[in-house]
Amino acid sequence: MLEIKPIETLEDINELKKQYFEKSTAPLDGMWHFGFVPMSSHFGFYENDILVGYCCINADGYMLQFYLSQAAQTKAKELFTLIAEQNSSVIGSIKGAFVSTAEPHYLSLCLDNSSSFKVNALMYQQVVPFVSECVTGLNLTLASQDQLPEFVEFAVSNLGAPAQWLSEYFGNLIKREELRGYWRDGKLLATGECRLFDEHQTRYADLGMIVAESERGQGIATRVLHSLVKVANELGLIPICSTESDNLSAQKAIQRAGLEPLNRIIQIEFDYQ
Template sequence: MITIVKIEQLEELSTLKKEYIKQATAPLDGMWLCGFVPMADHFGFYKNEELIGFCCINSDGYLLQFYVNQPNHALADDIFTSIINKENGVIGDVTGAFSSTAETHYLSLCLDHAAKTQVNTLMYQQIEKSVKQKTDLPMAAARVEQLAEFVEFAKTNIGAPEEWVTGYYANLISRKELFGYWKDHKLLAAGECRLFNEHQTDHADLGMVVAESERGQGIATQVLTYLIALANGKGLTAMCSTEKTNIASQKAITRAGLTSSHRIVQFDF
């Protein structure tokens, strides 16, 4: 019999998380892996008091990860079905899921039960290890005293929630992973070169925002080119992602030399 229990300390899942990430056929998106997933509720699957798997579900009732270890792989479909059929009172309603195409077994289970699917995000990775392009864009690392400026920039240009982006940018600044491009003392672009602490440590996850007034001038491509070179200088392979609807961002990423081979797919059950 399988028992499902809410996990309060994510450290309990460390071994299973490593197995889960190792089985992926490509690096998992950094924002989902390190941003959205840790904020979700996690549940452990126990067989005779042994932890054999887990899932995590966000506040909207969407699965973000699902895994059953190899010795108990045959139980995965039954556990997954019981979750989406609301047969477990601990978890509650599950309305859908997000899975990348690099998470093949989880993706297959989602496909088996989906009533509706749509691509949410395009995932990009660097294939050529060396950057052929160069940029003269004068980027500089963000300083602690510039946090409020970056927060206001993100609020104005992408509508980021102030409380969340304040903590997010403060962390990036402390890790020296946030960069800016200023002109006439005005912040016009922000770039992120995020390093992984535990998993996927041979990759750097990139992000960028360009002021609305400056878009369409090639600045996004220059920012990404700078960040790719920065990552490569640390011996890391660059990766990033963008929403399917963000055509301008997709063009900039492609021009910077990254290739999209995987997607994050939204499923509704």
């Protein structure tokens, strides 16, 4: 008999997480899986007190990961439907799921229970080494700890994210030497991130950037990405990134930097109210 219980320590599902990533057909989005997922509630699936799977649900009631080991006797489709239909008293209410097309089994289960779905974001990856005579990279400088307030203020003004979260997020990137900036006349005009993976997708580097609103539409985004791609390649890594499905300017900049949109992140609604 299967029992669902909250996971108190994420280390308990390390092996299952490893299996989950090995099942993916392409690298998964770094911000979703290493930023949002750890902040979500995790639930373990137990058969005779043995952990055989898990899922995680974010604060908005959307599933972000679902995995059931091949060793489990429970059928994944039956378990997933039970959760989607809100018949688990432990997990409770669930609205839908976010899933990428690089997670075929999880995606199939989501579609089986979907009332509607839409593309949330495009996932990009470098397929061949980038060579362009038309794009010149920018001189990006590694951020230092004393520059943290400047980066936070810049991101608050141009992105709108919470200052406290940004301070912790950028602070960690600076310690890991994964945050860079582009200055002109002493003013920060763009930030670039080249985030490395400590586990699972260690062959890849996850890229991110913010360009000042006053500088957008002038080709800076493409040049920032060009520089970040070069940083990743010099480390022997394959760059990946993602952007919202309605951000057409970012999509153009990413493709000009040599990355291709191979996968999508889908927002699924279950609607079993």
